[in-house]
Amino acid sequence: MESVFEIIAEPNRRAILSLLVSSQQSVGEIERQLRMPQPTVSKHLRVLRDAGFVESTVDAQRRLYRLKPEPLQEVDAWLAPFRRFWSAHVDALERHLDRMGHDRMGHTKEVQSTPAKRQTRRRR
């Protein structure tokens, strides 16, 4: 399985995580609320636990699963650079602002990391 991203690629697993965000749940409760067969729930929980998304405690014969923050924080961290990107990029709005001469700081518009690779004409 490996990466955090592969884990949350599975819709049922995302559903389970969303369920657990409000409070801890037993396998049976998850099974009923999500209407999925119990082995499926258990298997996904196994994956989630191995990846550190959840932890479980034993309560009689049930297991109570609750969320652990770290892996999703990792996703959040990966997302950070992009957030910067799109907040500097309110897109149409940005163009408006630019036309009003707002000139914030260094904008992405014409910044080329490989500046003069252009060989022939620029087309359009």
Next chain:
Amino acid sequence: MESVFEIIAEPNRRAILSLLVSSQQSVGEIERQLRMPQPTVSKHLRVLRDAGFVESTVDAQRRLYRLKPEPLQEVDAWLAPFRRFWSAHVDALERHLDRMGHDRMGHTKEVQSTPAKRQTRRRR
């Protein structure tokens, strides 16, 4: 392919996205920087474009790919509830605070959505 999450489950695709966050790039530039075969790059870009993660414009015989914000914003949106979760959950720190009698508001600790399901003894 379907969901945004499956798209970013692929490491190479995440690499491409991360590369594009700084500035737009041609296929060849991506190919070189990420050291992956050109067909691979093209195929992943195809997927990313179909899913709305990137868009391309033609520049002579190259295609310049650039990021589009929406799909990743969707991921960000999905993450939101969890952010609330873990900021209410500084965990060990929280316990410290609780011991100091901080009693913020309704904490997750003993909040059961199914309150009195407990059948026998609590074990431990």
Next chain:
DNA sequence: TTCGTATATCCCTTGACACGTATATGCTGT
């Protein structure tokens, strides 16, 4: 101990998808 409930694991099949390699398409300059 025997039964019932809760959960985990096993086996098997099926379907995606990523990759490599080869090839097609498209554009450019000569």
Next chain:
DNA sequence: ACAGCATATACGTGTCAAGGGATATACGAA
């Protein structure tokens, strides 16, 4: 028109994970 580069697509293959169903394990109540 031709050669060369940049990019896209097609095909065949291997891997891996999800799902269904049956079964195993663990615990509790009687």
